[in-house]
Amino acid sequence: MEKRLANPVVSADAPATDPRPYALGYSSHELQRLELQGALIRDFTEDVLRRAGIRPGMRVLDVGCGVGDVSLLAAKLVGPRGMVLGVDRSADATAMAERRAVETGRCYWTRFATEDLDAFACDETFDAVIGRLVLMYLPDPSATLRRLVGHVRPGGIVAFQELAMPLTRSFPEGPLFSRCVSWISDTIERAGFEIDMGSRLPMTFAAAGLPAPQMISAGLAGSGPASPLYNYISQTLRSLLPMAERLGIATAEEIGIDTLAERLCREAVEQRSCVMTPPLVGAWTTMPGWWDAARVE
Template identity: 75%
Template sequence: MMYNLLAEHAPKIDRDQSTTDPRPYALGYTEGEFKRLELQGALIHDLTEHVLRSAGIGPGMRVLDIGCGVGDVSLLAGKLVGPTGRVLGVDRSAEAVDVAERRATESGQCYWTRFTVGELDKFSPDETFDAVIGRLVLMYLPDPAATLRRLAGFVRPGGLIAFQEMAMPLARSFPEAPLFSKCRGWIIETIERAGFEVDMGGRLPMVFAGAGLPAPQLNSAGLAGSGPDSPIYDYIAGTLRSLLPMAEAVGAATAAEMKVDTLAERLRNEAVEQQMCIMLPPFVGAWTNTPG
């Protein structure tokens, strides 16, 4: 009965997926990319949970997660709001939404954590939410302030806006090493040449201001790795595997340069030999309330 009740009152979504932004997602929509997203979600789960809890996401709230991908942030929000709340995740990729729905079912959250396919500049829910959230999505929008301003219109007065984005130029290692430096350069150059923002973390206060929102509270946290057992090497290699078609298309790197099939092991060897500390880009969280 709970499922039928939620389905009956679920928000109606405009599924017109036409969009004013013709740029493809830089990392693609392959099965390998979906697995990379799940690994990323596991690695930064605690960092994102801290942002959502700090923002005030809690039991019984109605939450909209934009650019939800395979559902990591939606499922995290679903855990925080519980069965008395509701989470709706929206993504342009039907394949990603299929994965997210499967994961929600497997986690037992499918009664209150739901997903739909839609473009952020087109979909229009027929209900008001207590919060709009997102992770690593504003960096891919052609006008993030305008989109955020429109999305804030779906939030009740005094409701929450919370986003988490990367400050990619701050990634580094100590000591500096050739292969890691190349990987960092390939990633940043590919995303920049593809037309996306590599330092959305640093730009979050400006984006919030441009959306007409109060200045946000901020935090910054990151991941670091060392030694032979760190998952960071696989994460970096997986990111470049997903980026490779775009990297070649924009002239940032070639498959012959990356040698992606052996990249994780070569990064691991370099790090172990040089006793490196690899510091991934910090994730900047920003949250505020809509004007009451």
């Protein structure tokens, strides 16, 4: 029998939605890039969810779910006796997430809602709230987190995974790789978003009134002609290109997006480089037993 899932509603007292445009946009290409990214970092995220204690039968809220990668990972862990609700402000993303849930056979205990996180509210209590690469895009991540964890029962789980972009590197350093890192970081930062949220997770949890988290860091590395990282970097810049041009950081001609992956590969192979993308920092904690959801505004 299909489960009755949480019924999202818009809170009349919710803060105004974030007016800043999402740096990577919502194009069909970006949705495909999110799938590529999800495949590359799936194991790192699953490890964090398992360490955090996500297990069969749990009810999980996945915020900023995008095309559903983390929601579907959580659905795998909680199984059909549990429930997952993914929330994202992009209708195209949640539509793709719903299709993927059907394709994986997890649609009976996984649902998606299109809603801005600062306007989201529901009448359900969850065993966990989770998210990946979402706090970095919020104007006040600790305030939003404090409000969202009001949907989590005392003793429940709070688990997030974010990037530490300043730790991206290549050895030996490749000039083209370094330019790509600068283009990506500068565009995201100048668009108004946090490029080192991974390092800020303990501070963000503390400001939200949460206990100090346990943490782990993991990242992708590659070398040689078969590495998928050159294409991943190129596809990230393709999504960022309109914003990079708008901010005057780089032009399409400078980036040369159509040949970028090939040139990155050639540089790395010639230099026998080890290419390392930004580490993913995972942090998780449990809700205090005294937590009163009514205190969270």
